[in-house]
Amino acid sequence: MKKIKILALLFLSLCLGSCEKYLDINQDPSNPQVAEGHVLLPALLQSMVRGEAFDSRYIGQYIQNWHISSAGNTWDRHGYAAGSDAAGEKWRQHYYALGQNLLLQIKDGEEKGKWDYSGVAKAIQAWSWQSTTDYHGEMILKEMFEPNRYIFDYDTQEEIYAEVVRVANNALTDLNRTDGIVSTASLARGDLVYKGDRSKWIKFVYGVLARNAHHLSNKSTYNPDKVIEYVDKSFASNADNFNVPHAGTSSTDANFFGPTRNNMGSYRQSAYIVALLDGTIFKGVKDPRLALTLSPSVDGVYRGVNTTFGDPNSANANTRIPTLWNTVPGVTALTGKYMFQDKIDYPILTYSELQFIKAEALFKKGDRAKALEAYKNGITAHMNYVGVAAKDQTDYLASAAVVNVAADLKLSDIMTQKYIALWGIGCLESWVDMRRYNYSSDVFLGFTLPVTTQLSADNNGKPAQRVRPRYNSEYVWNRNSLDLIGGNNTDYHTYELWFSKK
Template sequence: MRKHTIIFIIFGLLTITAGCKKWLDVNSDPDTPQNPDPSSVFPTQLAGIPRGIQFDARYIGRYIQNWNTDLSTRTADVNWDQMGYTGSSDTNGDIWRQVYFGLGQNLNYIIDVGRAKGQWDYVGAAYALKAYMFQICTDQHGEIIFTEAFKENTAIFRFDGQDTVYQGVRNYCDSALLYLQRTDLNPSSNKLSRGDFVYGGNTARWIRFVYAILAHNYNHLSNKSFYDPNKVIEFCDKSFQSIDDDFLIPFDASKNDDSNFFGPYRNNLTNFRQSNFIVQLMDGTLLAGARSYVNRDPRIRHMLSVSQDTTNGNGGYRGVSPGAGDPNFSTTDSLRKRQRVAAPFGDSLYDNPSSNVFTPNAGKYLFRDKAVSPVMTYAEILFIKAEAAYRKKDYATALDAYTKGINAHFDFINRGTMPRGNDKLYKGDPISVQQRNEYLGGANVKRSAATLTLRDIMMQKYIALWGWGFVETWADLRRFAYNQVPDERTGQPVYQGFTLPATISADNQGKLVYRARPRFNSEYVWNRDELSRIGALAGDYHTKPVWFILP
């Protein structure tokens, strides 16, 4: 974490006025202000969120089987499929990087300057982003640096337990709500609308976002004796009210740095293939118990990619198992070549159609150059509410939230307009009313509170978060020890059909993965004494269960 201090010192030098004011005046650049307004800093903070999540999604996305590698001989990729990691590397450390370097001091700057200028809306939104980023960072890594995160004049930064971080996130949320609810803004200062390309300065939506963070925070503690489903439901009810509240980061796709990391242009998903698990969730195998056209989820044609050969009984949707790769990847047989698992960029595609070239309409679903990167959605909140109500044994409320959650994800896919003119997520025509009704009335969906299970809720949540909600899905899977903790009501596995890798990485010493290791370049290089204290130098540290899943 030594770089924190270096960044702070450089920032401080830029703002010194005493003793060298004339020198700074002579050398100032009007195009690069030394004391920028929060309105010019805030957009970069929003843009930094998907960078952290999408970079790391290439790795935790394998743990949760959103996708896996296409080639079983690609050693490094296979190790991640098998719940391992890459040593002496910053891989899977970009959320960490964004929390401490990308957003860290910049959010503090927005808060400090915003307070001085009476820009309470910026202050509140900055606190909301701090809460969100620390929440996903601790959910991914477990113990992290919190109370000493931006401490000056030190090269060693103390790690805090997750109980401290979880409470700290709640405190940030309280501060966010306090400032976002203030109406005595400085009339001569820039308003949040100038720098906010997500909600356009709508503080009511920012407040709902804060309550959504709190809903996640409280719901992750479902294994604790002090878990309170009533608080979770309260926060859900105060948070998102429709898909209009979805927190979506748009991309302009005019150059590399403002193009979707998952799009064809940036070429980061070429060797990724949809998993067997998501295919079987959507083709009827797992939820309906039979793979047939009548049981096929109408969302599948918009989210997943179909292979050239469609004779396999589910329309040609194929997936890979973790570490096994695509058995047809290198085949020379003409029929088997057509049965390869398609790339995420489109149907019947096995290679990237437009690497390093911006091609309008190239890609599919969230894997386009100009597709949004979701941060949180209304559907997600409804499934959190459904789980909390189910745990409370209020099965009627659980059924209502579960049904609304499925509908909200249909609405998410069918959304006709996106921020900043980003591409629609559906391909061709949106899902029709008839298709939706047939699915809701079919074998995949429960319609009775008496028959609803936690498995139904969590499987539908998995579908709704597939391709973007990586940290939340991993939090869910770990709370249930992947598929090993049953639903207390039914005694059945919650993630039935989620098959662990046939071979677990040798790094794990026979255990499953439960955390990402701290970022190598900032911690293992500069902060090793503290890592030694918490046991992070052990080769199997990534298998140590995180606090929030423990009883």
């Protein structure tokens, strides 16, 4: 009897073991069930670019980086596409593409002592809060990802700005830790931008904090010294730029602005950027960046589209305004140029931008000598980024287009050169600047808004100040909450954001 019991127990244990092994057939060792940071991070970096680039197409029209080749486009008129997800990619990026995936990377990092990975995730999270609220305004913060909820309340932009600082400081804490299993080699497995260099991620976080503090320049609480401190702790040269690489082998891994993806086929360089570079605005001085960033028509003349008017030369192949890829529609084959190539790195934040932020902060502080230095650093950094030859740089910096005496420096000098440096690579930051200064031509030399009759009928004579939240989530599922902030009003996109208010 005893032997029978022993045999029965042995049989049962064998069955349980076999059953356990049988149940393991759904666990593929090549595809871990628990998300790890090095697996998540490449897709997160790609999502940063996707959200920024997708929606820069529309914001680029508001700020006159480029326009549509045909007349009367709604975005050229500071309008929006009702009932459409157009311009809703930043919202999708923040809550869907990054959202829970960042939380998974943070959880994995904190539980396993991979503080570099959790710090990087928090750095991206802080950046996403900042860039998305600057784009949309009110966002869902407190109830984000709350289970079993179908209606979400919006939180104020002031609360979002505070959240950026909180998350950024947490990122710095993690990135400065050396305990656990932190290592350059480990982080480099997923880090396509900085190859595991935590010191550069720390600089990136300070760059986000610099934006956060500086965007509040209209507030009585604005602190230029804090902005300068953040910039000085951030990027030291173009080598620190946050550049996301693209292999460019197909439409799945090519730069969003490149010819392979064909996302920019109907866009043309604006008359405004042409005037800034061809000498029209800057005292007859031709900018050496003109030929490196813009494209001439077949006859060799640089032309651009005036907002809302389209290309008046479209019928003539010799004077037709070329695409951003340096091609003439119907005449030349697709190639690519500057930021509009398949394999180009896409910059999320640059040294030149930060130097212009510093220059403006120093100018506001009253230190024009140091402001002049930062202003010229910004110009030089961008010319190096574009690839301007050394002699051409020297000649341009000595020309009448560039201020060389501190007492002569004006705010418009700083902001207009910053606009040039951000053309095509920093539409959202340029839009922040334009809204801070109410689209002023006194600040942005030569800039003019469309006249009232050219603006969208929904605008009631006002320019765009924000982008409505993503249609397919908020206007389909969350309309009651939108009512509380005026989001269902047709002119909601013209409501001034908190950051630019005095």
